[in-house]
Amino acid sequence: GAVVSQHPSWVICKSGTSVKIECRSLDFQATTMFWYRQFPKQSLMLMATSNEGSKATYEQGVEKDKFLINHASLTLSTLTVTSAHPEDSSFYICSARDGTHYEQYFGPGTRLTVT
Amino acid sequence: GQQVMQIPQYQHVQEGEDFTTYCNSSTTLSNIQWYKQRPGGHPVFLIQLVKSGEVKKQKRLTFQFGEAKKNSSLHITATQTTDVGTYFCAGSSGGYQKVTFGTGTKLQVIP
Numbered sequence: 001g002a003v004v005s006q007h008p009s010w011v012i013c014k015s016g017t018s019v020k021i022e023c024r025s026l027d028f029q030a031t032t033m034f035w036y037r038q039f040p041k042q043s044l045m046l047m048a049t050s051n052e053g054s055k056a057t058y059e060q061g062v063e064k065d066k067f068l069i070n071h072a073s074l075t076l077s078t079l080t081v082t083s084a085h086p087e088d089s090s091f092y093i094c095s096a097r098d099g100t101h102y103e104q105y106f107g108p109g110t111r112l113t114v115t
Numbered sequence: 116g117q118q119v120m121q122i123p124q125y126q127h128v129q130e131g132e133d134f135t136t137y138c139n140s141s142t143t144l145s146n147i148q149w150y151k152q153r154p155g156g157h158p159v160f161l162i163q164l165v166k167s168g169e170v171k172k173q174k175r176l177t178f179q180f181g182e183a184k185k186n187s188s189l190h191i192t193a194t195q196t197t198d199v200g201t202y203f204c205a206g207s208s209g210g211y212q213k214v215t216f217g218t219g220t221k222l223q224v225i226p
Contacts, residue, residue, distance in 0.1 A: 036216075043203060044158065044216045060116065093157055103148065103160040104214070 003027055004096050006107035013084055013114055021079045021110045023094030029074035030096035034104060035067075038091045050077055084114040117142050119206050119217040127223045134194050136220035138187040138204035146207050147180055147187045148214060153200040161189075194224045 003026040013019050023033060032051050036044040048064075050056035050071035058064045066088075068080040077096075081088055091111050095104035118141040128134050138147065146165045150158035162171055164180035164187060171178045177190045187204055201221045205214040 034213075041221075043219045046213065046215070049213055095158075102146070102163055104158075105160070106157040108157050 002105045004030075004094065004105045004107040006094055006110050008110060009108060010111040011113070013112070015085055015114055016083055018080055018082045019084055019112060021081075021092055021094075021112075023077045023079070023096065023107050025075045025096040025098075025105070028096075028098045028105075030077070031074065031099040032097045033071055033077040034095045034097075035069060035077075035079050036093045036095065038093060038109075040091075044093065047079075081112065084112070086114045088112065089114045117206070117208055117215045119204060119215050121202075121204060121217040121220050123220055124218065125221045125223070127225060128194050130196060130224050130226050131193050134191040134198070134222055136189050136202050136204075136222075138189075138206075138217050140185045140206045140208075140215075142185070142208050144184050144206040144208050147184075148205045148207075149178060149187075149189055150203045150205060150216075151200050152203065152219075156200075158203060191222075194222070196224050196226055198222060199224050 005024045007022045035047045038044050046059050047062045048056040048058045048069050050069050052071050052074050056069035071077040091109050093109040095106045097104050121138050148163045149161040152158045167184050168182045169180040175192045179188045201219045203219045204217040207214045
């Protein structure tokens, strides 16, 4: 149980285009989803927290207009990187938590490369 | 903001040796979680500690939460090659809504 999927697993896009990443909880209802960014050999940096049906809470320094988060249902959250630039290239990981347990279940991550 | 540091950053051990990673928070935590990330993989939840001075064991892994709830440690006895990966602590200072991940300790086990 407690499986989280992410799609796509990797994507290459041109500078200036937008990319959407999906995060799905497959066998539980995720009341809260988190989006992280991880640079090589570094820790996970929380970008935003989203609760189903409400606006995401962004961490300081994360541009909400650039990283659009939509938590449309209890099993799906999406992160859209708008007008991507090479510096947005990174590993993006989502995690999900249900309403009764504290642990986060992580998706496999999405490797974004902006050329 | 809250900062969570881990030491060491890297650790190479001979298989069979013990290993310890230490986690220190700049603020008092309400709880701390530990995750393991294998190379190329995603973090996997190991355990959560809530009480001051709490100690929990999972087979060869021993987790401690400091009395002041500002530090924690993970100790692995007699490491195996399957223990290879990066270990992250993640602390929360206000319920479970948000956790701050530590800097991580990368463990390499030499067979």
